Amino acid sequence: MTKSFFFAAAFMLFTNYTSGQENNHQLLYDKPAGQFEEALPLGNGRLGVMVYGGVNTERFSLNEATLWAGGPVNPDMNPEAKNYLKPVREALFAENYKKADSLVRFMQGKFSESYAPLGNLFFDFKHRGQVTDYKRELDIQNAISRTSYTINGTTYTRETFISNPDQLVVIRFTASGKDKLDFTCRLNSLLQHKVSSSNKDLLMKGHSPVHVSPLNHGNEVIWDDVNGMRFSAHIKVLKTDGKVVAKDSSLTVSGAGEAVILLSMATSFNGFDVNPGTHGKDELKIAAGYLHKAKSYAVLLKKHTADFRKYYDRVQISLGDEDRAGMKTMDRLNAFAAGKSDNALVALYYQYSRYLLISSSRAGGQSTNLQGIWNEKVQPPWSSNYTTNINAEMNYWGVETANLPEMHQPLLDFIGRLAKTGAVTARNYYGASGWVLHHNSDIWAMTNPVGDFGKGSPAWANWPMGGNWMATHLWEHYAFTQDRVYLSEQAYPLMKGAVQFCLDFLIPDKKGRLITAPSTSPENYYVTSKGYTGALLYGGTADLAIIRELFNDYVKASEILNTDPDMRNKVKNALKNMLPYRVGKAGNLQEWYHDWKDEDPRHRHLSHLFGAYPGYSITTAQDPVLADAVRKTLTVRTNDGTGWAITWRINLWARMQNGERAYDALKKLLRFVGNGAEVKMKGGGTYANLFCAHPPFQIDGNFGGGAGIAEMLLQSHQGYIELLPAIPVEWKDGSVKGLVARGGYVVNMGWKDKKLTSAVLKAKNTGICKVKYGSKTIDISVVAGKEYSLNELL
Incomplete structure (x- = not known):
């Protein structure tokens, strides 16, 4: 041949x-969204909109990626913290876990701040009558939302997109028939704000709180119009053949066959270490500048489409069942849950994960948070922050394999900011060099242990491995891109700082093996042989797996760059002396230093399996015994859990090259769990708009699910490229x-x-x-x- x-x-x-997959790029619905989990997301990395598609009233909920509560962190808030490290270690090595638990709480600091909702844009339409032929869709190939319906013989259509090249939300209304467009446009916000109108413009300006307590930790919202971050939303009628009237903080368009509306949003954010109130950027000037540069709708659309398709079209995927692509999305979800084949839904979900990443993570911008860039609450779940004991990292698990390396850059840049504040935290909390990050962070690059100065459980508050986990992304970006300049100038110095902290933090156990102390396995609890239930211990497997991965990455980077041979040798010696992985008496990979039981045998976190995924210090080819222990652990934990927890299982089963178990987890991820409080009893799954249900909504499951689908098709972590390593029947x-x-x-x-x-x-x-x-x-x-x-x- x-x-x-x-x-x-x-x-x-x-x-x-x-x-057959040309039509498999749409989310389709036959009625308006009734709530957030049914609305459709648009984004350009900085601006986010959720489109509801209402008939009499259209609602767009609005976000801007830099609009957060708070301001620059004070890393010296707990100057006594490092004085407790030695007593905590002494209590741990004396097996007095209860005492260690009480002492380590003195090593906690403040909570992170919250990602804030900018507001809402409403369009109130005057048309009334019987609605027919209603259709609402999200075209993820072109990043456009469309709504259409017919009333009294007139077909009304709406198209909305958010341009990255022009940094604008662009909305086009048309009416085809005897009745014309008559609507009023208005803005509001849950934040302190004012709205004014003039000529063909509508302006909302306001500011975010200087502090918002996390949900379930109080209802404190503190306002300060001097130090709070300012924001603006500026609306302009770019084109219409109707009449425009500005009145009472609103705009009215009447007698139109077409109207093109532009929305520009901006904040005063001026960097993670700058007060956004007193030294912020001019958000009004920035927003007005984007509007001033806008040309025609056709030009805006052409530039937007070319920009988005440049990334989206890099990957095509077909898994069969393309005849289902024209079905309503809810029908597909329900049919899939009932056992009917819809591999095209899986392919759509994969491309949707790529769509969301392109829409929420652009070079030069902010890293995606717990909800991407889409949040409607002043006190969102878990502050919609950066939860760094898996969730912030999971957002980027699949970015490189998905042929979107540019979208990785916001996270890599964020790590650089974390290293600056983290160096102060390492020194003040541990007396260590390098830099450290704990369980939570925010746009201000907060790195201290959270917990509100002693009120938080050590199970999550006192976990110092976030920086080390983040640093593995620095190497992964190089592993895929082979960009040596990036490795030398950006990645290596940050990796080195994380390694320096680990070298200072590691301590010998009674047998001389290097371990961590204090240590936790994120959010999980052990039960000792004497019946004590706790979280704090020494030598947890998860800590050592993350450090082992970071150390291996550092050695490779140091050798490629031919630099720091003395430190490289220290790291190699540390690797040799670290406590190794161990198999428990039940055949599982041991999670704790001692072979203790879990309080919850089916716990959602799988942190001690980090070495199998996302790391690869445990592989099926080189470590069959440990791989079997990973499989045993996964079997005990089951494939049920919260949304993001299910996606971790997909990826782990794929790494273990068991396509059927991976697919079983994928089916659980795609089960429709409904909306509202009742889903809390059902576990994770997928909402009507394909957002991942923790529940509530967390976007990490979307990104982790996409990564898992790719991992089933292609792997390259064992020193070779493997094709179809975990493909299900x-x-x-x-x-x-x-x-x-x-x-x-x-x-x-x-x-x-x-x-x-x-x-x-x-x-x-x-x-x-x-x-x-x-x-x-x-x-x-x-x-x-x-x-x-x-x-x-x-």
Whole structure:
């Protein structure tokens, strides 16, 4: 078979598998959203909108990524904290866990601040009558929301998108028929604000609180119009053939066949270490500037579409069942839950995870928080902050494989800010060098242990591994991109700082093995052989797994850059002397230093399995015994849990190369759990708008779920690229194009009856690439920029 013939056959096969998925890029509904979990998200990385699609009144809830409560952190709030480290360790090594628990609370600080909702934009329509042909959709391929319906023979349509190039929300209304557009536009906010109107403009300005206590930890909301972050929302009628009247803090458009509305939003945020009230940016000037530059609707749409498609179109995926693509999204969710096949729904969910990432994480902007950029509450669940004992990191688990390396950059930049405040926290709380991050953070790069100065449980408050976990992302970005300049100038110094903290923090146990103390396994509790239930201990497996991963990454980076040989040797020696992984008497991977039981055997967190995923110090090829222990642990924990917890199980089962167990978890992730308080009894799943239900909403499950789907199709963590490592029987036929493996390799492949039928690899660098499929492994000599067929594996 000639090479040209092979490529032609592969292309035809791929075309056949992908031709049916052209319509599988929409979320479709036949009625307006009644609540947040039914509304449709739009975003450009900085601006976020939830579109409700109402008939008489349309509502857009508004967010701006930098609008947070609070201001720059004071890292010296607990100067006595480090004095308790030695007594805590002494109590732990004396096995007096209760005393250690009480002492470690003196090493806590303030809570993080909350991500704030900017407000709401309403359009009140005067049309009345019987509504027919209602349709609401989110086109995730073009990042456009559309609503249409007919009243009295007139068809009304709305199109909304948020442009990244122009930094504007763009809304276009049309009416086709005898009745015309007549509507009033108004703004409001849950924050302190004022609204005014003039000519064809509408302006809302206000400020956020200087402090918001976390939900379930009080109802304190403190306002300060001097130091609070300011915001503005500025509306302009760009075009209409009707009449525009400004009156009483509103705009009215009447007698129009078309109206194009622009919304610009901005805040006074001027950096994580700058008071946004007294030294903030001019948010009014910024918002007005974006409006001033806007051209026609056609130009805005063209620039927006080209920008978004540049990222979205890099990956195509087909898993079959494309005939279901035209169904209403709720019907698909319900049918899937009832056991009907809808592999196209899985493919849609994967692309939706990519859509959400492109929409909420853009280079130069903020890292996605617990709800991405979409939040409607002054006191959102868990402050909609950065929860760094998994959730903030999970948002970026799949970013590199999804061919979206640019969207990783906000997190990598955030790590740089955390390192600055974290250096003060390391010194003040532990007397250590380097930098440290605990359980929570916010836009102000807070790094101290949370807990409100002793009121928080050590199970979550006193966990100092957040910085080390974050730092593994620095290496992963290099592993995929092979960007040596980035490794040298950005990643390596930050990795080195995290490593320095660990070297100072590690301490020998009674047998001379390096461990952490104090230690926890995030949010989980042990039961000792004497019946004591606690969280604080020494030498927890999760801590050591994260540090082991960071140390291995650092050694590789140091060797590539040929720098710091003395420190590299210290790290290598520390790796040799660390407490190793151990298998418990039940065959599970031991979570605690002693072989204790869990208070909750099915606990949602799987932190001690970090070495299997997202790390890879435990692999199926090199560590079969430990891999079996991981499988045993997963079996005991089950595939049930909160939304993000289910996605962790998808990824772990994929790493363990068990496609059926991974798919079982995926099915649980995609179960419709409804809206409202009753879902708290049902566990995690998916809301009507495909947002992940913790419950309540957390976006990490969307991103973790996408990562898990990709992990089932492609892996590259064991020193080679493996094709279809965990494909379930349900994905009998399919294809994928554009996934990325470590080393920067882009992979296209198709399969039929679970057998690989085509595979093409594009190399980023010149060298030797190892590829595995089933029992076959080949070495390919590749040249940067060229494509290679992998027909030897077929």
